[in-house]
Amino acid sequence: MFCFQCQEAAKGTGCTIAGVCGKTSDVANLQDTLLYVLKGICWYNEKLRAVGANPNKVDKFVFDGLFSTITNANFDAAVFTKRIIKALQLRNELHVLSKEAGVVLPAELPAFASWTGNTTEEFEAKAEEVGVLSTENEDIRSLRELIVYGVKGLAAYAEHAYNLGSQKDEIFAFMQRALVATTEDLSVDELVALTLETGKFGVDVMALLDAANTGSYGNPEATKVNIGVRNNPAILISGHDMKDMEELLKQTEGTGVDVYTHSEMLPAHYYPAFKKYEHLVGNYGNAWWKQNTEFESFNGPILFTTNCIVPPKASATYTDRIYTTGASGLNGAIHIPDRKDGKMKDFSAIIEHAKKCAAPQEIETGEIVGGFAHAQVFALADKIVDAVKSGAIKKFFVMAGCDGRMKSRDYYTEFAEQLPQDTVILTAGCAKYRYNKLPLGDIGGIPRVIDAGQCNDSYSLAVIALKLKEVFELNDINELPISYNIAWYEQKAVIVLLALLHLGVKNIHLGPTLPAFLSPNVANVLVENFGIGGITEVEQDLELFMSAV
Ligand code: FSO
Ligand code: SF4
Missing domain, CATH: 3.40.50.2030 (Rossmann fold)
Incomplete structure (x- = not known):
């Protein structure tokens, strides 16, 4: 096995014997092979889509399959064996459909569109050839994987929206096109462009899910x-x-x-x-x-x-x-x-x-406050704008993303504790658990931790930032008094990050460590074009953030 898709990748390079997450090597290999066959499915489906003959069931099969390979989603080897068998059947079906629809296929099919196997052993063995390391050039590999992980994040959010009856063909088409593109001979520049396009679809899918959630259940309230x-x-x-x-x-x-x-x-x-x-x-x-x-x-x-x-x-x-x-x-x-x-x-x-079970044992008492998605924040907009104008709020810190078990994540609790009293944290995702039970107080009734919701509700934070830009009549989102100190863990955080980059947000700090899948050159592209940085010590970072515009 080789996997480096999450923040916990062993030794900061990749898990090779077993996952730090608990993923066994057989499951990791089966996931790689599933991804390989899914790419073949997407290859046919793109061609069928071009002639309007793509069966709808393929979209769900693809996003479901991708979602199951996200960190900590599915540890069941039997599920992956069954899925690969189904995927091979579906791919064969699409081959037949392509011929019926008059799609011209090359005389020699690409391997992922023709390879087949029957047993779990064959599926596992195939991963040795088609896994992450099959791309030799480390920069190409880095960009391909960045795109694949972004697309996995897209798949997760697309699935939640789908379950609520919301879907967009453009999103499915992009996910499938992007997966196929990771098998093609694209240049670094083309892959960078595709990475940024993935971010655009990240914004779209989070907007879709936001509309599906709020349309079904109302706007979140404080x-x-x-x-x-x-x-x-x-x-x-x-x-x-x-x-x-x-x-x-x-x-x-x-x-x-x-x-x-x-x-x-x-x-x-x-x-x-x-x-x-x-x-x-x-x-x-x-x-x-x-x-x-x-x-x-x-x-x-x-x-x-x-x-x-x-x-x-x-x-x-x-x-x-x-x-x-x-x-x-x-x-x-x-x-x-x-x-x-x-x-x-x-x-x-x-x-x-x-x-038949006993009632839960109490481990905490009290309350936590949340529900500050875009509509609720807009309702408080006057208050917030006045607080910024009067200087009662000097700065906002977007501290969204994920929590995780690494000790180094204590940084985020300390960072929140040491933030000056005239600052407000904007959060979403499980990163909030590092500071949502601290007595951080409020500023004139505005809580110092504003929780928009789940990781996908980072969309709300972007909508809020865009609204503030409009209210303050700024030309650029980066002129706002907002700093980004984001904690990441898995592939949904990757799509959230790419979405923020697409919206033009600069100088995002990402921690507790930068992704293992970023090669030095690709990391440089992100540093040079977007000012992406890591984290250091709390005091040092605070000084840096507070001295920035
Ligand atoms: Fe997991 Fe957390 Fe929401 Fe992340 S609970 S780690 S980006 O916030 O995804 O799923
Ligand atoms: Fe390792 Fe993360 Fe992959 Fe699990 S998901 S095997 S922890 S890199």
Whole structure:
């Protein structure tokens, strides 16, 4: 195996024996082979799309497959074997369809459009040839992977929007075109251009998901979320999928089973449509990586709707309480199948399981505040603008992104603690857990941590920045008193970063370490064109940020 797609890549270069995330080498290899076959599917589908003969089911198959290969999404080797078999069947189907549609195919098909295998062993072995390291030039490899990871992030957000009935053919077409392009003989300049175009589609997909979420559940509102517990058996729901959230709340209503959110599902509490559920009790625990202890004390079953799984240790007592759905998977866990024929997913098994469990053990008490997506911030715009004009707010810090288990991430807690009192943090994603329970106070009623929501709600932060630019009549988004100190972990953070670059945001600091997949030359392109930088020590960085415009 070779994988370097996330911030935890071993030794800052790549995981080769097993993933720091817990991914085994067989799963890593199967994921590489799945990606290879998906590229073949996209190759045919692009040609079919050009003549209007592309079957719709391909789009879902591709984004689902990509999503399942995101860090911490799916650890189940059997799922990948099955998916590769299905992918090969689908690719063959597209071959036949292409001929029927009069598509002219080359006499010699590219390998990814013709290679085939039958057994798990063959699928695993193929990865040796087609994995990340098959691209020898390190700059080309770096750009290709940057694009692939951005597209994986796109796939995740496209899937959530799709589940809410929203989709855009242009986004699917781009994802597929971009994957195929990573197999072509493109120059560094062409790949850089494609990387930036990926960012454009990042903005589009986050806007699509924002419209789908707010259209379905209303605009997030400033909300106090309970972090204590009550005395009923309960289900803990994690991940990002709001459709799953909705259906779980509907099906648990009146059953005596409570629902709590974990990690990135916290923002569900901010949506008006979910507030009516009295049994949606609160947010339990912290960011994804603390699940090893928090799931023990939760006592009830846990539902993963997307990535952010930490494979339980052999000594864990909660393994048999784990349920997965959608793109997520874990060997030994119970997988709740997709919706069929317009019906809801069937959560009855997890609800019955919960009834037999003890109520959660309290690990914290109190409340956290969030719900400051674009509409809520616009409602407060006058107050915010006055505070900036009067000098009560000197600067905003976008500290969005991810949390993770590395000790070096203590930096973000210390950074938040040491920020001057006249600064405000704008956050989204699970990075917030590093400082959302600190007593940072408020500025004239404006909380010093403004939480817009999930990582995809970074879109809201961009919309807010664009609005401020308009209010202050500036020519450039970079003239605003906003600094960007972003923590990244997995591929959704990659698409968020590319989206910000597309919007013209400069001087983003990325930590706790720069991606292992950036070659020195590609990192240089990002430094020279966008002023991307890493982080150093809190004091030093604070000085740098505060002295910038
Ligand atoms: Fe994971 Fe966090 Fe939301 Fe990231 S919980 S790490 S970019 O914020 O994605 O999924
Ligand atoms: Fe390593 Fe990250 Fe890949 Fe897991 S996802 S194998 S931790 S680089």
